[in-house]
Amino acid sequence: MxxxxxxxxxxxxxxxxxxxxxxxxxxxxxxxxxxxxxxxxxxxxxxxxxxxxxxxxxxxxxxxxxxxxxxxxxxxxxxxxxxxxxxxxxxxxxxxxxxxxxxxxxxxxxxxxxxxxxxxxxxxxxxxxxxxxxxxxxxxxxxxxxxxxxxxxxxxxxxxxxxxxxxxxxxxxxxxxxxxxxxxxxxxxxxxxxxxxxxxxxxxxxxxxxxxxxxxxxxxxxxxxxxxxxxxxxxxxxxxxxxxxxxxxxxxxxxxxRSLEMEVDEGAIASKRDLLQTLLLKKLPGLVVNGDSSSRLAGNFHISIPGIPNSAVIARVRSQLAISTGSACSSGVEAPSHVLQSLNLPPRIIEGAIRIGIGKFTTEEEIKEAASVLSDAISGIGKVLYS
Structure with a gap:
């Protein structure tokens, strides 16, 4: 990169x-x-x-x-x-x-x-x-x-x-x-x-x-x-x-x-996902992990920061991180996630939802940098909104 x-x-x-x-x-x-x-x-x-x-x-x-x-x-x-x-x-x-x-x-x-x-x-x-x-x-x-x-x-x-x-x-x-x-x-x-x-x-x-x-x-x-x-x-x-x-x-x-490399790759990807989760939970104790943590894709990390709008987070980090507020299937139309709405999650969870996807080319250094960028951005937004 x-x-x-x-x-x-x-x-x-x-x-x-x-x-x-x-x-x-x-x-x-x-x-x-x-x-x-x-x-x-x-x-x-x-x-x-x-x-x-x-x-x-x-x-x-x-x-x-x-x-x-x-x-x-x-x-x-x-x-x-x-x-x-x-x-x-x-x-x-x-x-x-x-x-x-x-x-x-x-x-x-x-x-x-x-x-x-x-x-x-x-x-x-x-x-x-x-x-x-x-x-x-x-x-x-x-x-x-x-x-x-x-x-x-x-x-x-x-x-x-x-x-x-x-x-x-x-x-x-x-x-x-x-x-x-x-x-x-x-x-x-x-x-x-x-x-x-x-x-x-x-x-x-x-x-x-x-x-x-x-x-x-x-x-x-x-x-x-x-x-x-x-x-x-x-x-x-x-x-x-x-x-x-x-x-x-x-x-x-x-x-x-994938037939040759999937098992090893996905194990390494899951380790990087878990590292990111650990780092963010340490800095953002209010963070919520959505979905079924016991049965999820190795590279999936779907989170919500209640009270912090995901649009504000994306605006702050878009020059440093490529992450999303949801699916890429809706032609760039910004709307609440139909997935999260179907789960009947509270509006604060839906409005603060961020999807992070990790893959085989993601490095551990990038994971650590992403954790720092995200936590700093979310903390900064929180100070502005609730000071």
């Missing part, structure tokens, strides 16, 4: 592309630039081979078959394809969709759009004040019948990790297709697509050191989807369009590297 640049602590929004991934992508941009759908010459053959290898790397990371991988532009498209594509196979009935109120906007807004069209009824799964899901209530909803169940693997704000294996077993028991938004979890925690009974798994490369603008949807065999767009019938008719070979190769390489 350049000394003139703020310390980057917004890894939930996006991660730096691993230089090894970028080098491989450049090769497929400038030298092996063939179209994977060109079947009449070797350039196309080599591009197709690269795509198949990338599918194998993705499948190996998530415990799926390469034939179950559909390439997309990212998790938002993957989620839309799964929700709309599964329900569009039968529009003669009102579909009941079970989902947590703290899902990513890509899930919530898609489901709400279908509800407005009269195609779906939304069933909100229960979560407590720490964002933990009520599995007994979930099973009751499943027993009453759902057309689709949507539960994220890990929350993009508070970092909670959800018991996807148990949820998949419940969904399978009741014969309910299960969409899991894995965008924050893939490459950070183990996931077994086939074994855990997941029907659709959304993946986004830029959340684990791959490029932006490319992702995948794992689609369980026997659960084909109606396409969102048409033209050419690519990818078994589920997603037409010329494949983004450099991006897909980059996603595949990012998955290969």
């Amino acid at each position: 350049s000394p003139t640049q703020p310390i980057y602590l917004d890894y939930h929004a996006t991660t730096p592309t691993d230089p090894r991934v970028a080098r491989l992508m450049l090769h497929y941009m400038t030298e092996e630039f063939g179209n994977a759908s060109s079947i009449d010459h070797e350039w196309g053959d080599r591009a197709e081979t690269a795509i198949k290898q990338a599918a194998k790397e993705v499948a190996d990371l998530i415990g799926a078959s390469p034939k179950e991988i559909v390439w997309t532009s990212g998790a938002t498209e993957s989620i839309n394809l799964a929700i709309q594509g599964s329900l569009a196979r039968n529009l003669t009935k009102l579909h009941r969709i079970g989902l947590m109120p703290i899902e990513h906007k890509a899930v919530l807004d898609t489901c709400r759009a279908l509800e407005k069209r009269g195609w779906a009824e939304l069933v909100h799964l229960q979560v407590d004040s720490r964002g933990r899901i009520d599995l007994e209530h979930l099973e009751q909803d499943c027993a009453e019948g759902l057309s689709l169940l949507c539960v994220m693997a890990a929350n993009n704000e508070i970092g909670n990790i959800y018991p996807i294996q148990k949820i998949g077993q419940i969904a399978q028991h009741y014969g309910i297709p299960f969409l899991c938004d894995g965008s924050q979890a893939v490459g950070k925690i183990p996931i077994q697509f086939e074994e855990w009974g997941i029907t659709y798994l959304a993946i986004s490369a830029h959340k684990f050191y791959g490029p932006k603008g490319v992702g995948a949807l794992a689609v369980r065999r026997g659960y084909p989807l109606e396409p969102l767009m048409f033209g050419g019938g690519h990818q078994r008719g589920m997603r037409s369009g010329t494949l983004n070979v450099p991006g897909i190769v980059g996603l595949g390489e990012a998955c290969r590297l």
Whole structure:
């Protein structure tokens, strides 16, 4: 990190592309630039081979078959394809969709759009004040019948990790297709697509050191989807369009590297997160840690400073620290977090909420500097507001 640049602590929004991934992508941009759908010459053959290898790397990371991988532009498209594509196979009935109120906007807004069209009824799964899901209530909803169940693997704000294996077993028991938004979890925690009974798994490369603008949807065999767009019938008719070979190769390489390095990296990241938490709690005894501290992503540190507006903190530190007040999914629109509102947290907690995301390229020196900058800024704001 350049000394003139703020310390980057917004890894939930996006991660730096691993230089090894970028080098491989450049090769497929400038030298092996063939179209994977060109079947009449070797350039196309080599591009197709690269795509198949990338599918194998993705499948190996998530415990799926390469034939179950559909390439997309990212998790938002993957989620839309799964929700709309599964329900569009039968529009003669009102579909009941079970989902947590703290899902990513890509899930919530898609489901709400279908509800407005009269195609779906939304069933909100229960979560407590720490964002933990009520599995007994979930099973009751499943027993009453759902057309689709949507539960994220890990929350993009508070970092909670959800018991996807148990949820998949419940969904399978009741014969309910299960969409899991894995965008924050893939490459950070183990996931077994086939074994855990997941029907659709959304993946986004830029959340684990791959490029932006490319992702995948794992689609369980026997659960084909109606396409969102048409033209050419690519990818078994589920997603037409010329494949983004450099991006897909980059996603595949990012998955290969996570398979090799995830366990060690995430352990080191958790140690840095814990160091930051220790340092800040020592200097700011009133600090509140949000979410489920016993089951969260290694790099997640979601805090609130009651009585100190998060906008004031961001304004003071933005030249030194890259942190956020919430999700990066709302086009820069400043609004209270729907996640924290759904947890029924007090306004003082919501207004003082800050999301910090730590990654593999974060150094211990940066953690110590960030703790100093944050504590000084918050203490200074407190003096101005309450002196």
